[in-house]
Amino acid sequence: MFSTLTKLIALGSVAGVWSHAVMKEPVPRQAGPVHEELCGATVAKVLARDLTGPIENAMDAADGEYNCDAYFCRGYQYEDNIDNVKAVKAGDVLDFKIDMVASHRPGYANVSIVDIATNEIIEPLRTWDEYPGYNIGPDRDDIKFNITMPDTLGATCDAPGKCVLQWYWYVPRSSQTYESCLDLYVEA
Template identity: 35%
Template sequence: MKSFSTAFGVAAFASTVAGHGYITSPQPREPGDAMIAACGKQVANTFSSDINGNIQGVLQIAPSQSDYDADKCNIWTCKGMQFDDNTDNVQSWTAGEKVPMKVNIAAPHTGTANVSIIDTASSSPIGEPLIAWSVYASTATGVQANQTSFDVTIPSDLGSKCSTAGACTLQWWWDSREADQTYESCVDFTVGGSGSGSSSGSSSGSAQAATSTQAAASSTKAASSASATATAATTPVNNVLTTSAAATAAASSTATPSQGSSSTLPEEFTAEQFISWFKQVTGVTNARRSLRSHPRAF
């Protein structure tokens, strides 16, 4: 449970982070004492002062702090905010349930975005994104209504993966190559049974200790240790590193693509639509084999 008691103002970070975006509903993770223990006081205080801040700004300074533990903090998942600070705020959903979400965009930066279910033990997505945008918060066209208020549907094939509090989070991920900044926000939840698909967002008053149903993986920790010196050659997207060619192609498209076109991606797209678009843009005929040859890229 959260009992955040340290001072919020940290001058060293004031110039590195500015407000950009965060989930406002359902209730997202917030900083607390567990985050201080894992990420250090300055990282936790920075996101307490500005919940909307980006990861890259913090990583300009965090690795030099003696109380920053990259492995424990796991900053590329939920910006390092810890489940132990949020055990009294766990949503209870059912398979097939439609969950309404709201996001505050404090400052737009053209980029890509998605909402995915994250396995917290491996810091990796479970399945495909529940919703995705190839152009998000564009500085050319402005923030669209369906980018700040939308629904996601809880998959029916999760089994028992997310039945224990702390095992899964619903993560909103916004990556702007225009600004070289990444923003995240997470909602803790559990899933049980099957639902009717009606909208809901109820909160459970109690939560069990976090355990994992999958073995921990090291790929995200490697991304975290390399993130302080990340360049345009790689882009962190959903806890893996995406090649700049794919990220730039998605982020640089400012026109609104038509839903029926195979040569342009719609703002919300499926894996099959991406593969079709990839073939059109690159001329590669065997797109699936090409994508499998670069598994860290997608």
């Protein structure tokens, strides 16, 4: 007779991957009609089925409708999130909460300000060379942490639609990518 743990391990082996992690706070970009139009119904369905799953699961299902970059904010589009843009100021502290459903080690992670037009990092804000961490106590700084908005962004992020704050986690051993983005702009 199989134990519950044995059954779960077997199911995980058949499915290939289990759910993993997603940014819960601040509330990240969400899927919407523009996302589905650009990424295609199949990719959008796979991403929606598991909000914490790796992007690669959706890429395995990509078909002729796929016309987006799922490796930038999971393919979620600014146009679907215009009403959720966060205004910030230099020195503001943003609290983060990551919903870590399952962890695969080792990996690395970062939180960065990214240019929407180029998908290039403008300002790295926090990095982890080994993610998730091994501390499982209440003071975990990998799933509950904060960052301070820098004063170096200037005109680069001075209007909505120019920048996102991106939480990014990559696990090389299993080639799995996890991302969440927050649209923001820096108020003067």
